[in-house]
Amino acid sequence: MTRYPRVLIVLHWLMALLILAAWFTGEGGRSVRENPPLLHFLLGLAVLTLVLPRLVLRLALGAPAPTATSPLLRRAAGLGHGVLYAFMIGLPLTGWYAASRMGVPVNVFGYTLPSLTAAVQGSPGLIAELHETGGTLILILAGLHAAIAVWHQVVLRDGTLRRMSLSAG
Ligand code: HEM
Numbered sequence: 001m002t003r004y005p006r007v008l009i010v011l012h013w014l015m016a017l018l019i020l021a022a023w024f025t026g027e028g029g030r031s032v033r034e035n036p037p038l039l040h041f042l043l044g045l046a047v048l049t050l051v052l053p054r055l056v057l058r059l060a061l062g063a064p065a066p067t068a069t070s071p072l073l074r075r076a077a078g079l080g081h082g083v084l085y086a087f088m089i090g091l092p093l094t095g096w097y098a099a100s101r102m103g104v105p106v107n108v109f110g111y112t113l114p115s116l117t118a119a120v121q122g123s124p125g126l127i128a129e130l131h132e133t134g135g136t137l138i139l140i141l142a143g144l145h146a147a148i149a150v151w152h153q154v155v156l157r158d159g160t161l162r163r164m165s166l167s168a169g
């Protein structure tokens with residue numbers, strides 16, 4: 001195997017776009033209660049919906065052997081990818097929890113999802129703050145991850161980007 005299975009490549013790029021779009025549509029503060037960002041909810045929930053089948057497919061189909069030769073670097077890459085997966089699960093869940101705390105119904109195509117917790121009047125609290133910070137942190141981590149991938153491609157010339165690419169060549 002020299003590149004990731006096609007379905008994992010499609011999911012990788014689709015979810016990267018969804019996360020970026022969720023970040024752009026995210027809103028904080030008072031306006032969320034008055035005018036809930038439904039598109040933000042939808043994009044974020046799409047990430048949550050896709051990450052579970054992605055993980056199952058990743059376990060079932062596997063991945064090409066890592067390019068790093070040192071065991072330490074392999075561990076670091078695996079850990080970094082694990083952190084990104086953890087964010088893809090944790091972020092949407094904390095967002096959904098934050099919306100529930102604010103008493104904002106999470107509407108998806110006319111269907112209202114159940115509340116994860118009781119609503120409060122004032123500040124939505126720590127989990128909501130973690131969500132806001134985490135929402136930006138995942139972009140920073142993904143940016144670092146992308147920079148490492150480009151560094152592999154351009155400096156080490158080990159064809160790393162090709163492993164996550166559908167195009168021939
Ligand atoms: C929000 C954005 C992104 C997220 C959450 C993300 C997440 C991930 C994860 C979790 C993996 C590990 C796949 C696995 O082995 O199961 C991965 C692999 C990969 N990603 Fe990303 N990624 C993002 C953006 C990008 C960007 C912008 C690039 C390139 C510029 C990129 C290039 C790659 C490459 C080349 C691999 C394969 C690495 C290898 O062969 O070990 N990713 N990504």
Ligand code: HEM
Nearest residue numbers: 022026027028029041044045092095096098099128132135
């Ligand atoms: C990958 C998925 C997600 C990302 C990257 C993300 C990112 C963000 C960011 C950056 C903010 C802060 C915006 C600002 O302060 O200007 C935010 C706020 C918020 N997001 Fe998300 N979000 C995601 C998923 C979700 C989901 C699935 C929900 C609900 C179902 C949600 C509900 C909220 C709520 C209620 C706030 C306001 C929190 C507050 O004001 O305390 N998010 N999100």
